[in-house]
Amino acid sequence: MRYEDFLDLGYTPGEDDLICRFHLEVDGMPFEKAAGGVAAESSVGTWTEISTFKSYVERLHATVFEINGPEIGIAYPIGLFEPGNMPNILSSVAGNVFGLKEVTNLRLNDIIFPRKLAASFKGPAYGIQGVRSLLGVRDRPLIGTIVKPKLGLNTADHAEVAYEAWRGGCDIVKDDENLAGQSFNPFEDRVVKTLEARDRAEEETGERKVYMANVTSETETMLRRAEFIEEQGGRYLMVDILTAGWSALQTLRDQDFKLVIHAHRAGHAALTKSPRHGIAMPVIAKISRLIGVDQLHVGAAVGKMTEGKEEVAENIEACTEEMHGIRPVLPVASGGVYPGLVPEMNRFFGRDFVCQAGGGIHGHPEGTAAGALAMRQAVEACLQKTPLKEYARDHRELALALEKWGEI
Amino acid sequence: MRYEDFLDLGYTPGEDDLICRFHLEVDGMPFEKAAGGVAAESSVGTWTEISTFKSYVERLHATVFEINGPEIGIAYPIGLFEPGNMPNILSSVAGNVFGLKEVTNLRLNDIIFPRKLAASFKGPAYGIQGVRSLLGVRDRPLIGTIVKPKLGLNTADHAEVAYEAWRGGCDIVKDDENLAGQSFNPFEDRVVKTLEARDRAEEETGERKVYMANVTSETETMLRRAEFIEEQGGRYLMVDILTAGWSALQTLRDQDFKLVIHAHRAGHAALTKSPRHGIAMPVIAKISRLIGVDQLHVGAAVGKMTEGKEEVAENIEACTEEMHGIRPVLPVASGGVYPGLVPEMNRFFGRDFVCQAGGGIHGHPEGTAAGALAMRQAVEACLQKTPLKEYARDHRELALALEKWGEI
Numbered sequence: 028m029r030y031e032d033f034l035d036l037g038y039t040p041g042e043d044d045l046i047c048r049f050h051l052e053v054d055g056m057p058f059e060k061a062a063g064g065v066a067a068e069s070s071v072g073t074w075t076e077i078s079t080f081k082s083y084v085e086r087l088h089a090t091v092f093e094i095n096g097p098e099i100g101i102a103y104p105i106g107l108f109e110p111g112n113m114p115n116i117l118s119s120v121a122g123n124v125f126g127l128k129e130v131t132n133l134r135l136n137d138i139i140f141p142r143k144l145a146a147s148f149k150g151p152a153y154g155i156q157g158v159r160s161l162l163g164v165r166d167r168p169l170i171g172t173i174v175k176p177k178l179g180l181n182t183a184d185h186a187e188v189a190y191e192a193w194r195g196g197c198d199i200v201k202d203d204e205n206l207a208g209q210s211f212n213p214f215e216d217r218v219v220k221t222l223e224a225r226d227r228a229e230e231e232t233g234e235r236k237v238y239m240a241n242v243t244s245e246t247e248t249m250l251r252r253a254e255f256i257e258e259q260g261g262r263y264l265m266v267d268i269l270t271a272g273w274s275a276l277q278t279l280r281d282q283d284f285k286l287v288i289h290a291h292r293a294g295h296a297a298l299t300k301s302p303r304h305g306i307a308m309p310v311i312a313k314i315s316r317l318i319g320v321d322q323l324h325v326g327a328a329v330g331k332m333t334e335g336k337e338e339v340a341e342n343i344e345a346c347t348e349e350m351h352g353i354r355p356v357l358p359v360a361s362g363g364v365y366p367g368l369v370p371e372m373n374r375f376f377g378r379d380f381v382c383q384a385g386g387g388i389h390g391h392p393e394g395t396a397a398g399a400l401a402m403r404q405a406v407e408a409c410l411q412k413t414p415l416k417e418y419a420r421d422h423r424e425l426a427l428a429l430e431k432w433g434e435i
Numbered sequence: 436m437r438y439e440d441f442l443d444l445g446y447t448p449g450e451d452d453l454i455c456r457f458h459l460e461v462d463g464m465p466f467e468k469a470a471g472g473v474a475a476e477s478s479v480g481t482w483t484e485i486s487t488f489k490s491y492v493e494r495l496h497a498t499v500f501e502i503n504g505p506e507i508g509i510a511y512p513i514g515l516f517e518p519g520n521m522p523n524i525l526s527s528v529a530g531n532v533f534g535l536k537e538v539t540n541l542r543l544n545d546i547i548f549p550r551k552l553a554a555s556f557k558g559p560a561y562g563i564q565g566v567r568s569l570l571g572v573r574d575r576p577l578i579g580t581i582v583k584p585k586l587g588l589n590t591a592d593h594a595e596v597a598y599e600a601w602r603g604g605c606d607i608v609k610d611d612e613n614l615a616g617q618s619f620n621p622f623e624d625r626v627v628k629t630l631e632a633r634d635r636a637e638e639e640t641g642e643r644k645v646y647m648a649n650v651t652s653e654t655e656t657m658l659r660r661a662e663f664i665e666e667q668g669g670r671y672l673m674v675d676i677l678t679a680g681w682s683a684l685q686t687l688r689d690q691d692f693k694l695v696i697h698a699h700r701a702g703h704a705a706l707t708k709s710p711r712h713g714i715a716m717p718v719i720a721k722i723s724r725l726i727g728v729d730q731l732h733v734g735a736a737v738g739k740m741t742e743g744k745e746e747v748a749e750n751i752e753a754c755t756e757e758m759h760g761i762r763p764v765l766p767v768a769s770g771g772v773y774p775g776l777v778p779e780m781n782r783f784f785g786r787d788f789v790c791q792a793g794g795g796i797h798g799h800p801e802g803t804a805a806g807a808l809a810m811r812q813a814v815e816a817c818l819q820k821t822p823l824k825e826y827a828r829d830h831r832e833l834a835l836a837l838e839k840w841g842e843i
Binding site for chain 2: 079112126135209247277306398
């Protein structure tokens, strides 16, 4: 088959087709031929005609079925893929195609999994409703923090920061994405001491609190760490899905630990930042959801990170839209968040999200507990539809936070 | 610490520092401050001053120690990282930094691991010399092929194509990157039948032949498949290192299977293609080498893929340069290769590489065995310093290949 044979604009994808939408830019080859080249290289074709091609292989060829300016749609027969093998699927649809010489830029903008292929993955065990049940928080965004500084605290200080955050009003405390088992704060000791702090905070506040320990590492170490969290009475783990990778994430999910999986996307912007090349975040969100993470960082829409509201809205949609009955993933808003941003975030995210602040809590002039309380007050003000400045009149911690960082 | 505190152009990195070189583009913030922001976000800092910072944490801060136009160098104290945990290292140096709002583009161009950190990884078990010993080929490039069409052949036809390639003169036959355990060609059956074909080819040719079965999948499945290859008398596995991910690759290497690890880099160009954003291929090569792959795709320098000679030369250097005594990785040249390109590839790669052709073998007018023989003849011609056209006078298969695809 030649590149051109992978193009059929009259083709209507069937319910068993996997569909990908790409942004494509081409140099040195007609656009339609290059589009066919992408479909060829990601299915059964190559650059030259070969003697080993058999007629029975043809039923598996991918088809470019739509072209709108630089955007193309490709339909892949489900038989091209091994069920339950995400790396295998990606080695086709997000593999060699990026490196083709004539393709100057290529971005995988969307992926739609057919029901039968989706059913070969576990999906989230908890999802939004499972997390709400676990925490007993039904009617407001969850409030989370990251222990800061990112790295370097010893275990006792780490647990103390976590305790202060819970005591102040956080539901969730997490490790930062680059904290694992460094010698300054070893993993097992950290889990033990931080869960002790959690128990203390639960007793004092009467609220359910969770700690998300970062298990990111080589797969077997990761599984041992997850098991250790479970043994110690933890309820959550977190993992850096992109630096760990899809194989390990699947393996982790497949164990059916009784732990919510919080997915951090450290490194995603190497793939997602350019609008013309790479892989769009909604694609990463759908892949993660299918494999079965329960919470996922989607950007804050405000704050220190790069994505604007339109992009974050697409990420949220990928986490929550109807998808063959698979549970929705709880969006986590994180990155440069502080109390003054909460009203806008609330309007944007609705109630189902984790409002997560690191510096915006620990940078509070009166410390972590006051910072957590200020975040909680900001969330309460929004629930009562009271402007922050008004609410701050008799909520000192919020007033101090607004004074330090302002309100947008 | 403020972003500016992560900048010290008078700092000289020590032997225990990990060094990264980035290409950085900035908008809305002074360049030096943004450079400090990258060092902050990838070590112990954040966007605002925090009350939980302890003076003892300061010794772990990263330092921007050089700025040359848009290129910056950052030194990271080794204590920031968990030894033997590659995802953890990458979550710092190739994590959130790509997503910072003020950073319009960021590319991790180089990474230099300090000896102590490098020593916490296994490195290649075989490397170039180990592969040469295993194959008994000392004095010429190895000749490899990929079974084509990429996907869709049934197991019997797959094994037959492999047999023809070995019979014709290939040393190595590999699965394509997107072949795993699909129903049209199940993994175990494929390994059994293809290794039978290998044995037959070895007996007939008197040469050592290897088959690289693609184990890419969820980690535990991957390990079972590697074990199966070992049990069946295989000598090699292949894995898609980027779609599988670093955790699983480490896990695979850590098992010490008696199998050479061939690393396919499907998807790399989503990260590596832009000269201004993402992660450069030499960085991926060094990471893979440290973890311990034995062979790695580095581009063909000619052919259907995007990288030019300068880039491929850098990839080769990352595979083979002195690196704390860690074995060199055998570069694999693949992607649109055919016999007419061999002289130029030979001049460029020297003798230590796998000269790998798919379509350039199976597309031969007289079929796979003739195509493999034509490649072998092209390699022999180069060893004898005879121009291909001259050698082709009494080597019919090479003549037919040159006629079909020309000579550059």
